[in-house]
Amino acid sequence: MVMFDVPPVLLIAFPLFFAFLAPLIYYLSKKSIKFYTLGVLILNAILSYFLFFRVMDEGVVYEQLSGFYPPVGILLAVGYLGSILAMLINTLATINYVSFFDEKSHSLRFSMLYMLVTASSTGIVVTGDLFNMFVFFEITAVGSYGLLASKGTKRSYEGAIKYIVLGSIGSSFILLGIATIYGYLKTLNFYDIAARISTMPIEAKLMAFTFLVIGIGVEAEIFPLNGWVPDAYQGASSRVASFMVLGPSKAGIYAIARLIFTLIPFSDGYELALILGALTLLIGELAALNQKDVKRMLAYSSIGQMGLILIALSLHSQIALIAAVFLIVNHALAKSLLFLGSRNYASGILKNPVIGASIFIGALSIIGMPPFPGFWGKWYLIVDMAHNGLWFMISVILFAAIVEAVYYARFLFRGTGNEKVTLLPGEKIAIISLAVLLVIIALFPFLLYNPASNAATSFLGGGP
């Protein structure tokens, strides 16, 4: 296999450059813009594969920027989890973009925002600098506001406005947290902060931790900061909701993981994450049970899954972290599949066998049926909890799984109404490719297990 030593910065600089170039291409030929965007996304996905294999080869990949050694300059540090997520986000964004291909009035601005948000979500997972992460959070958030409102209906505006309010407040809290850390430690580099964090007074440390959790929690859909999620996902078109699930929310959960493992690791933080995770899981799943609208139900279910991932992260053991990686990958694949297919639920899944089967696979994986990745995630998680004697948490997770099974079964078999919807060819291609990816991971779980295990070791050692 041909290998290139891809500098991680290209994953961010290329799509940004091509997003700047997009208007020129558009003014030359209006029709070619979607092929152009697809080409950019494919190029970025290929770069992310090279980066992934490079990380698997030589461990954490570092890159200094602007010619200054850290902490003076900015350092990019791509760890195992970062490279897995970069690959995941770029691949799935490419697949998801195919579903937009039939849009009649294909907009230049939409494609630009799509590229920008993909690039910045990748930026969050490859960076090794706190303020740099904040900058990418800003791009992700601002781009998402536009994407979520792009449907142009009342509901989409409502959801986007809620996200704008919460997101701006969250951003200010992240900035406050960064200012606190910088004020005490005079550094912004992740490794440098981790090395000096013990010299910070405990009150300041708690303050910074709380601010950062509040800020990042908005993006990572953690209770009680996720009020925007149901409205925004319900209002947005199903394809945009699918993109939000696979890109920005994954970057958010990665930032939470960096925060509680690398940046400010202390035992109360883990406990807080466990409690928040359990609350997020229970509230998300129970709220999903009552929903009449498919997208709203999927949004609440998405919140529940984020809670599950947070629980897995908070246990800070090797197996639980592997479980977390499986759950993240599972959620990105299966939930974006379900969102894409949500328009098809209306007539029940039995009308269209191929799409129906794909959606069925997605639902099974989310519920946690063997042999899909969702099962492996929940299984490793429960094994680890049994090992630690957390029987109460096990019962919470199993209860949530049963609730999930109930509402998914209701929607899959009964359908939601009598309106007749036909999926566009692009959407069908995207749904089927996602289902194929799920099946591949189900058949060969070791493909994901080995990188996940490396990621867990690296995270427990305080790395990226």
Place this chain on the structure above:
Amino acid sequence: MRKIIAASIAILVFVVLAYFFITSSAPIDYRHGGYYENPINHEQYNQSVPQKYLNGTRQDTGASNAVTAIVVEYRGFDTFGEVTVLFTAATGIALLLEAYRRKMERVVESNFIVRIASIVILPFIVVVGTYIFIHGHLTPGGGFPGGAVIASGFLLMLLVKTRKGLNEKNLTITESFAGMTYALIGLLGLVLAQEFLQNYLPLGIFGTVFSAGIIPLIYIAIGFKVGSELSGILDHLKGVHSE
């Protein structure tokens, strides 16, 4: 014909960029023997960042404005991101307001004095804005305020010429070229020096306009970009067809 041109431009840029930057990426040992992981144990990596910024600005970057040196050189990648934040916001506004563009129904013409005065003032506003971003490495200011000043000039034009909007296409193309210039200056650093956004031009004589390496170039690009972006936002908010 146009399609063919567009396709060939896109493909050419893809291939050139991909080939050039991937194969010529500098073969540095990025791992530095674990220095990054244990910054506190190595003298070079263990130091107070603010002190370094204040003491090293002149030697490292050749800029006499320390804030500019931090913004464009030391933490240049963050600024690259911040420029993109503004770009994203402008794109989002354009996406949402495109649907609402319509002719204004009641237009009040501005009077003669305002019209003539605006013609007199506008060149000065543009000159001041340009001065601010060209001298970003010497005096307080830089690309962002300079661009905002220029945009205020365009705001004046919008207020005076009520019937016509600005030419959206030209604004977008300016914005696009400025953004690409910034990205290319950074990417050239990867090829000519070793790192993204690293300086590869001579530092020049301290305190003159032609000094500080790539900083003035970047600030000029940012100035054009911010100016055209803010003008574009104002034009969109006005809600008049510009075609």
